[in-house]
Amino acid sequence: MAHFIDRRLNSKGKSTVNRQRFIRRYKQQIKKAVSDSISERSVTDIDSGESVSIPTRDISEPIFHTGKGGKREMVHPGNDQFSEGDKIQRPPGGGGGGGSGSGDASNSGEGADDFIFQISKDEYLDLLFEDLELPNLKKNQLNRVIQYKTHRAGYQTDGMPSNLDIVRSLKGSVARRIALTASKKKRVKELEARIEELKNDKHEHHLEIIELEKEIAELKRKIARVPFIDTFDLRFRNYEKRPQPTSKAVMFCLMDVSGSMDQETKDMAKRFYILLYLFLTRTYKDVEVVYIRHHTQAKEVDEQEFFYSQETGGTIVSSALKLMDEIVTDRYPSHEWNIYAAQASDGDNWADDSPLCTEILQKRLLNMVRYYAYIEITERQHQSLWREYKKVSEANSNFAMKHIRKVEDIYPVFRELFKKNVTSQEVS
Structure with a gap:
């Protein structure tokens, strides 16, 4: 069985898909952090990126677990302090400290560290000006002010991971594997049919059958070596900005x-x-x-x-x-x-x-x-x-x-x- 190790270096944007998914999922929290950051910036530094802080309680994932109930017996090795029926005292001071507040230790209450997330200049400005427009803009002269809108423009072989079209890429993968393995699969069927003929023949063809089986095994190994998906198969959705004439x-x-x-x-x-x-x-x-x-x-x-x-x-x-x-x-x-x-x-x-x-x-x-x-x-x-x-x-x-x-x-x-x-x- 052949093993292939992909030693190609990961691109700089390898986490772009997860990044965009994260921004979409926690957009409200990020927008609030962005709006809060405005008041802390200098006048000359308002158009750069930003490190936004999101409380970890806002990014927790839902989980399924077994509810309490029934009779359970558990063994905790190393217990030399308690016997069956003892009540365990609550740890003094409650939960741990942390969070975005003071760095001093706390002896009460619960806390959680904030999640720090870096957004780029473009992401920062997109969130800052989302859903804003000039009121009452009238189309009176269609030759001066141009507002750009993003439109789909087919597919391309290179692009950001967030624009990857999985269905289109898988179709390309299927087409490539068919093209690379069709002749070999056809040859395998021919050899298998030939082996069946030799086995039905009354004469001995033991050595010939062995050679045919070796050839079939080699062909199947070559078919298995064709990767399921390759960078050649990847298709990315292409977007372009088209000018939309508005007004002066x-x-x-x-x-x-x-x-x-x-x-x-x-x-x-x-x-x-x-x-x-x-x-x-x-x-x-x-x-x-x-x-x-x-x-x-x-x-x-x-x-x-x-x-x-x-x-x-x-x-x-x-x-x-x-x-x-x-x-x-x-x-x-x-x-x-x-x-x-x-x-x-x-x-x-x-x-x-x-x-x-x-x-x-x-x-x-x-x-x-x-x-x-x-x-x-x-x-x-x-x-x-x-x-x-x-x-x-x-x-x-x-x-x-x-x-x-x-x-x-x-x-x-x-x-x-x-x-x-x-x-x-x-x-x-």
């Missing part, structure tokens, strides 16, 4: 950089805008982004200046809204573009200016934009701008406003603002 879209990012916005508040605003930028660039292609910073005066800036400039001053929010109105009129006609806006501020504004902001929004901007999101970042009570914007929100369905008090609120608020509405129909 522009996102206006308006950030308050006045003196009332301390560094912590500005960092939270930057985190929100970085999330927004990553979401747009990962989900859509060719979405234009316009950055506007404002204090007493508003200015259109590039990405570098928007995130890293140290300029500051007083607060007149209407300056940013006026500048946005001018830019839309000059460069982004509303009948050709899907216009979006996200405004971040601590809500502190010049008292006489907040009503002017409401007037600009209701009379000008909200008639042109698909969706306007206002985010107030403050631990204090709502400021004058929030109270004015509350009236706008009640009167306009395309205006949304949310409150962020601490870093942990950023991602949940972001998801609420851009969650996919599965029941809504596409705007025609």
Whole structure:
């Protein structure tokens, strides 16, 4: 009997199948860990991979075991402390310690070590932006913004283990074995038929029969040496991304950089805008982004200046809204573009200016934009701008406003603002 030892080196992605199965099975736990990790990242490190921690109690497998009942007798060798009928005391201190909490020893309660799982940048961003979309996106110009969707594109001989098509591969294995062994099996049948003829013949053909049996044995050994499946048989499902033309879209990012916005508040605003930028660039292609910073005066800036400039001053929010109105009129006609806006501020504004902001929004901007999101970042009570914007929100369905008090609120608020509405129909 021949034995074959496969000494081929395992590929780097040998555990990809189990990895993808694990992510699918524990997706909710991983998504929660990913959302929790947002608040612990720096502003510049939000688009890399992540080590997520999952409690072991959440990844335990169901098991079947015999229930208690009946009469059982067990022998435990080495018992020199107890006799039949003795009661065994519970171990002091309860279960073991561990877990993701403090490393100090514990003398009570139960614990379990966390399971640490490393996910890649792509997996991290996929989980981060799953089920999100730009609200009210209208197909008005089918030549600019392209959204990619994944489609099946036949089979290929190489690919990731998670894309392996088992049925197709087994069909290839059967075809190969038939091709390699058909002639040998046919020859075996011919030799077996010849042996039957010789055995039925009255003359002695003992030596010839032995030779034929040797040849049959050799042919069967060759047939057995043909492996059941080989890398040549493997077929992987092939996927390709096809562009899906959608619309021309522009996102206006308006950030308050006045003196009332301390560094912590500005960092939270930057985190929100970085999330927004990553979401747009990962989900859509060719979405234009316009950055506007404002204090007493508003200015259109590039990405570098928007995130890293140290300029500051007083607060007149209407300056940013006026500048946005001018830019839309000059460069982004509303009948050709899907216009979006996200405004971040601590809500502190010049008292006489907040009503002017409401007037600009209701009379000008909200008639042109698909969706306007206002985010107030403050631990204090709502400021004058929030109270004015509350009236706008009640009167306009395309205006949304949310409150962020601490870093942990950023991602949940972001998801609420851009969650996919599965029941809504596409705007025609």
